Each structure stands twice: as C-alpha cells, then as structure tokens.
Amino acid sequence: MVLHVNMAAAPGRKEAETDVTLKHTRRRVGIWRGEVLDAVTTEKDGRRTYYSYTYKVAAAGRWMPQVRWDNSDGEPHVDKYDETGTLKERAQTVEKRLDDVLGTVRLYRRELLTIPASEL
Amino acid sequence: MKVDLKSVARGESTTRELERLSGVYGTLERLQLRVGVEGCSNPDAVDDLELWKALRSEDCVVERLITYQSPAIFAHLTPRRLDLLQRMAMKEYPSIRSLAEDCGRDYKNVYDDLTALKLWGLVSLVRRGRCVRPSARVVEMKVTLD
Numbered sequence: 385m386v387l388h389v390n391m392a393a394a395p396g397r398k399e400a401e402t403d404v405t406l407k408h409t410r411r412r413v414g415i416w417r418g419e420v421l422d423a424v425t426t427e428k429d430g431r432r433t434y435y436s437y438t439y440k441v442a443a444a445g446r447w448m449p450q451v452r453w454d455n456s457d458g459e460p461h462v463d464k465y466d467e468t469g470t471l472k473e474r475a476q477t478v479e480k481r482l483d484d485v486l487g488t489v490r491l492y493r494r495e496l497l498t499i500p501a502s503e504l
Numbered sequence: 505m506k507v508d509l510k511s512v513a514r515g516e517s518t519t520r521e522l523e524r525l526s527g528v529y530g531t532l533e534r535l536q537l538r539v540g541v542e543g544c545s546n547p548d549a550v551d552d553l554e555l556w557k558a559l560r561s562e563d564c565v566v567e568r569l570i571t572y573q574s575p576a577i578f579a580h581l582t583p584r585r586l587d588l589l590q591r592m593a594m595k596e597y598p599s600i601r602s603l604a605e606d607c608g609r610d611y612k613n614v615y616d617d618l619t620a621l622k623l624w625g626l627v628s629l630v631r632r633g634r635c636v637r638p639s640a641r642v643v644e645m646k647v648t649l650d
Contacts, residue, residue: 405561406561407567408554408555408559408564408565408566409568410551410566410568411569411570412569412571413570413572414571414573414574414576416574417574420625422551424551424555436551438551449547452547454550457543471544
C-alpha cells in the first residue's frame, strides 16, 4: 500500500519532460536513530562522474561525518573521521555503488569506526 | 515501512540552490579555494562544489531524495510542521518572520519547528543579511507500507 502526498500539486499541472544530460542527485538514507547515509552523485549523459557516500551521526545539533567513500580527487578512496568530525585516516579503494555502501553501513553502523580504512 | 521524500529542481527553480550556496560560501571561486585547502576534511564543501559546478550547466536537474525506513520521522511531522512544509512548497518566503506571520504563529515556535525539520533534511535555512530565508527541500512524500 502506498500513500503519495504531493505538497506542491496544482490541479491539471504536469511538468514538461525535458532531455536531461546532467543530473545531480542528493539522497539521505536513514540508517538508525541519529545515523544517516548521505549519497551524492552526478551523472552526465547517463554515466556517473562523481559520487560520495558519507555515513554521519548526529552530535551537538549537527550531522558529523564518520566514514566517507568518494572519488572527489579522481581516485576512489575512503576517509575516516574521529568523533569530532576531523579527518584522521584515508585509504585507496575501488569504485563503490550505493547498494554496496548501504549494506556495509547497515551491517556495521558505529562499529565502522573500529575497522581500518583499508578494509572498508 | 519506507518513507521517501523527494524534490526536483530544474531550470529557474535551481536558483534556490544557487542562493543557498552563495549564502554559505560567497562565490564559486572561494569555494574552490576552500576545497583546495581543506579537501575531504570538509566533505559537505566538496559535495557543494560538485553541485555548484553542475548548476552552471543549463540543462542540469537537481534531485533531492530522503529515505527513512522507520516511522520515527512521523513523531517529528506534527500537523503544524506539515503546514509549514506545504506553505513553503507553494510559496517563497523571504524570512522566517514572514512565514510566521502568514501562519499566524509566534516567531519562536516557527523557528523551533523549522530547526527540527532542518535536522531531518526537510528544510534549508539560508542567512541573508539579518534575515534567515526558509525553504522546503521536499515537495513530495511517499509512504510505502510493506
């Protein structure tokens, strides 16, 4: 059963479809209370050119990054942060997909902090 | 149960995204400099740089999705907060005060509600001089009961 609510719907209004060559998507996936995964991707002509998947925990009114997988420097890598959100460790890795990262994050959650970056 | 929240911005409606970025970082060049220095020490800035570069393309579409797989979010979606979201989805407000006046509610209470919604990623609050401009980040909600 699906309940669908469109808060900006206007009767008879339908958005015109246009060809999209560049699509930037930001997705927040709730993992647990006070834990989310922020996924950011850019696709050009259907091909993914940028991705970042950041596991964050809520602390002091902010979302603090804990582990991040991305290809922002042109090379896929994984970064780990300490409890204050300060970058402390980096390791090279292979290209990641959202489903892979989600599986890892849901399985380990806060225990990710105890796993070396090279093994993530 | 799965709750999906979505908004799509294309063409002129991406100006809100640009306004948010300008409000936070100033200019694209400043953001590039900052990312050049801080790199992944500031992951949000890295992602925002990618967004800003994408927005320079005329046919860019920005899609925002939020997925929650527990009903916990409903404890925070009170009728008054849903009313705020709906008002912001239908109309732009230059400040929190203008939104509060439109609702006929106290400024402090509206501010508290917006702060709670912001933590769930449902609204953005961009400082513009002395005012804070609220805007809805989602306009569509889908609840799937499995």
